[in-house]
Amino acid sequence: MSDTHLYGLLSAKLSIRRDVPVRAVNRLSQAFSSSRRISAKEDLVVEGAQASTCMFLTSGFCARYRFLADGRRQFTEICIPGDFVNLGSLMKKRQPQGLIALTDCRTAGISHSSLDRLIREEPELMRSLWLETLIDGAISREWVLSLGVQNAKERFARFFCELFMRMEIVGLTEGDGFRLPMTQMEMSDMLGMSAVHVNRIMGELREEGLIEMSGGRVRLPDLAGLAALGEFEPDYLEAPADLLRAIA
Amino acid sequence: MSDTHLYGLLSAKLSIRRDVPVRAVNRLSQAFSSSRRISAKEDLVVEGAQASTCMFLTSGFCARYRFLADGRRQFTEICIPGDFVNLGSLMKKRQPQGLIALTDCRTAGISHSSLDRLIREEPELMRSLWLETLIDGAISREWVLSLGVQNAKERFARFFCELFMRMEIVGLTEGDGFRLPMTQMEMSDMLGMSAVHVNRIMGELREEGLIEMSGGRVRLPDLAGLAALGEFEPDYLEAPADLLRAIA
DNA sequence: CGTTTACTTGAATGCTCTCAACCAGCGTGG
DNA sequence: CCACGCTGGTTGAGAGCATTCAAGTAAACG
Secondary structure, eight states, X not given: OOOHHHHHHHHHHHHTTSOOOHHHHHHHHHHOOEEEEEOTTSEEEOTTOOOSEEEEEEESOEEEEEEOTTSOEEEEEEEOTTOBTTGGGGTOSOOOSEEXXXXXXXXXXXXXXXXXXXXXXXXXXXXXXXXXXHHHHHXXXXXXXXXXXXXXXXXXXXXXXXXXXXXXXXXXXXXTEEEOOOOXXXXXXXXXXXXXXXXXXXXXXHHTTSOEEETTEEEOTTHHHHHHHHTOOGGGGOOOHHHHTTTO | OOOHHXXXXXXXXXXXXXXXXXXXXXXXXXXXXXXXXXXXXXXXXXXXXXXXXXXXXXXXXXXXEEEOTTSOEEEEEEEOTTOBTTGGGGTOSOOOSEEEESXXXXXXXXXXXXXXXXXXXXXXXXXXXXXXXXXXXXXXXXXXXXXXXOOHHHHHHHHHXXXXXXXXXXXXXXXXXXXXXXXXXXXXXXXXXXXXXXXXXXXXXXXXXXXXXETTEEEOTTHXXXXXXXXXXXXXXXXXXXXXXXXX
């Protein structure tokens, strides 16, 4: 499978944090053997499923989620283009959390057996992928911080800052904004608050000139102010220094 | 450095989830070259520090934490004996979160360079360590779920269940309980609630016969009931089936 | 003992939730 | 073409879980 979009995204994602031999990136991108389109609201990964393929998100947004028995839902991770959405399936038997497409998505797939062989032969690639899972973990822990001690407005600020930085890393920001086609209901599941409260807080942030949202796009006219409000410090994302200027 | 306690703990930890060659475990345990004692309340890892050594916790409890500017603190992860407390330092330059000893702790240290060489030569070991970081991530995501949608009592129930299972995996439970020398203040930082509320909720759980705490030890006389209350499903810990009986 | 730390309990405040109503946009089908 | 239903967004009011402030008790420590 040759796909310049896939190659570019993979290369950007892996090279931005560590030096990976071009050969390794080439081999990885050529080892992808399948692609899928998933429509919004469908599951990319079903709760409790076993996988034999690792998926790389080439376009669209999706979210890892869990339900409680009474219907409460929490998103535990949001995935953007350039994320390996189920790298863990390579070593974990079951995926206890589901993965839902927030928008129409496209993924490229690589079989466990191919990836297995590849990381054995290309240790630098293995290290890069391991680093990706470490950063996923760091993102989760930062989110624990946010949910644990921050109030609704601070959580919101942090959420937008993090997403902006992550989009920046894969080159998907457009000026001071980016595409974010999430409903308030979905944001509420991400932020651990009710949809009604999401609406009110967004109203306040808008009044304060910190965010603008319309047509599935968000603009952050005062990123530094937003970062200060949410006490967002992007170290954990291991982004290159030149991308951090916007925040400081 | 030869230390039967270290070897036993390493072996239990790595072998319980995957088959790892005995040779690899041996080599790993012998590659540890230092040990440290840390007193309660001291930092094992300082916020923002760089490390050149990975530490394996051989006894005691510690917690990863972050502060906000106004003094709010959140624990993002609790570490128990048998955990690699900063595996991530092998690939991540900075450790944005600090690590504080909740009790007196002992760690064994292995230099990055030794570990580097070892995982290159023993791919199965590398995969086991990678799995550990994946499970750390899964634990964080489950905690996001808990903080996001569960109320104080449910969070409490889940916290004790998870800790019990993790202690069980390394063989540190004693009957239906285990040693847990945490203050209510520390639990409040873990559970994302005020210390006063921790006290009240613990009182309720005690009245309901779900927990008993005294002298730095906790007993869970009705583990199944506690798991039901917190909707705890231990799949994400990848524990062997025979350890799961207590919950179901 | 006196001092500090941890735990306990009460009362008032407040952030966030739920319930509810209402509006706007959009696609469908009559 | 318009009526209709559906989804998503907006706003108000009341309720509730959890917080803060405060005071007081118990236990640990030098």
